[in-house]
Amino acid sequence: MPSNNKILSSVSESLNLTFQKKECMAYGVHRNYTMFMQGSDFFARQQYILLSFCVERQQEPIIQTQLNFALPRGSRIYTDNFRIKIYVLVKRSLKYNVRSLIEIVQSITHFFENEGYMNCDERGVEGPTKVYRLKGECVFLNGESADIVQDMIKKDEIADSMKEERFLPGILGAFLGAFVGSILVLVVARLGYVSSLISALMGTAVVLGYKWKGVKLSKVSSLLCIFIEAIFAYMTFRLDMALSIYKAVNSTMPVLSFGQCFMNAKEIMSMVDSLSVYYENMALMMGIGIVVVIVTVVIELSAQKKQYQVYY
Numbered sequence: 001m002p003s004n005n006k007i008l009s010s011v012s013e014s015l016n017l018t019f020q021k022k023e024c025m026a027y028g029v030h031r032n033y034t035m036f037m038q039g040s041d042f043f044a045r046q047q048y049i050l051l052s053f054c055v056e057r058q059q060e061p062i063i064q065t066q067l068n069f070a071l072p073r074g075s076r077i078y079t080d081n082f083r084i085k086i087y088v089l090v091k092r093s094l095k096y097n098v099r100s101l102i103e104i105v106q107s108i109t110h111f112f113e114n115e116g117y118m119n120c121d122e123r124g125v126e127g128p129t130k131v132y133r134l135k136g137e138c139v140f141l142n143g144e145s146a147d148i149v150q151d152m153i154k155k156d157e158i159a160d161s162m163k164e165e166r167f168l169p170g171i172l173g174a175f176l177g178a179f180v181g182s183i184l185v186l187v188v189a190r191l192g193y194v195s196s197l198i199s200a201l202m203g204t205a206v207v208l209g210y211k212w213k214g215v216k217l218s219k220v221s222s223l224l225c226i227f228i229e230a231i232f233a234y235m236t237f238r239l240d241m242a243l244s245i246y247k248a249v250n251s252t253m254p255v256l257s258f259g260q261c262f263m264n265a266k267e268i269m270s271m272v273d274s275l276s277v278y279y280e281n282m283a284l285m286m287g288i289g290i291v292v293v294i295v296t297v298v299i300e301l302s303a304q305k306k307q308y309q310v311y312y
Contacts, residue, residue, distance in 0.1 A: 002094035004039030004049060010098040011037065015105060025138070027131040031109040033119045034129045036138055037101070040087060047090040049101060053108070054082050054140035055117040056124045062117060070107040072100055082124045083140070121145045163215050170214020174225055177209025178202060178232040185285070189240045199236075199285055203229050203292030207300060222297040229293040233286040241265045241281065
């Protein structure tokens with residue numbers, strides 16, 4: 001099955017739209033109707049192309065069933081006031097999908113013209129519009145509505161900038177998240193399941209715990225979250241390893257105390273030629289958690305930066 005980017009690239013050339021590979025989307029004007037198309041796996045991980053318009057007729061939105069005639073089998077259509085969202089199922093070859101999308105666009109815009117539907121913004125105000133991205137969502141705005149949104153965004157940015165990071169409560173939240181996550185990892189490990197996957201949840205819990213109490217993240221607090229995750233993941237690994245050694249060496253009669261197993265776990269594993277198992281388990285239990293913390297931190301910092309970004 002062809003990729004959404006290949007489909008949108010070919011459709012963009014045919015309909016004279018602007019194509020953005022990074023965003024996996026195409027946008028522009030066709031027959032005086034502003035539209036955008038974007039790759040989507042919204043439904044049960046199936047591959048779809050989202051096609052969207054914004055139209056009105058005498059300040060009334062369109063009824064979604066009016067467009068069923070233009071949709072191929074497997075497509076879905078939704079309306080939200082004046083916005084129309086059509087999810088076209090991707091199937092078969094590149095040529096088939098490109099031809100299908102072009103036919104849908106042409107059929108729908110032809111229907112708009114014949115039935116007297118006019119291009120409009122999200123409020124239903126008739127006239128030329130552009131496609132903007134607002135808080136991760138594509139929207140149709142004209143000059144006036146774009147200015148209104150920009151003013152609202154500036155106010156939100158000012159309010160957001162006035163929120164101060166609460167460092168100490170954030171650390172407490174991160175420790176709480178790490179502690180709860182450590183207990184969960186240890187319990188699952190003692191039950192004999194793969195605890196490295198559960199440690200991924202601990203990594204997420206550290207970052208969300210900090211944000212819960214600290215309001216927002218900074219670069220310093222992000223590094224601190226990674227450090228806290230590494231410490232708790234390592235201690236959890238050592239506890240798990242000590243419990244395993246204690247159970248193995250004391251299966252018949254007491255030989256070593258739990259404290260001795262904990263303090264000398266590496267040396268004991270080396271004595272039985274299982275040092276590779278020691279490092280392997282440590283990498284599994286710690287590695288995924290630390291990677292998840294880093295990914296979560298990057299996502300959170302990026303969301304804070306782009307939350308109020310609007311662009312054409």
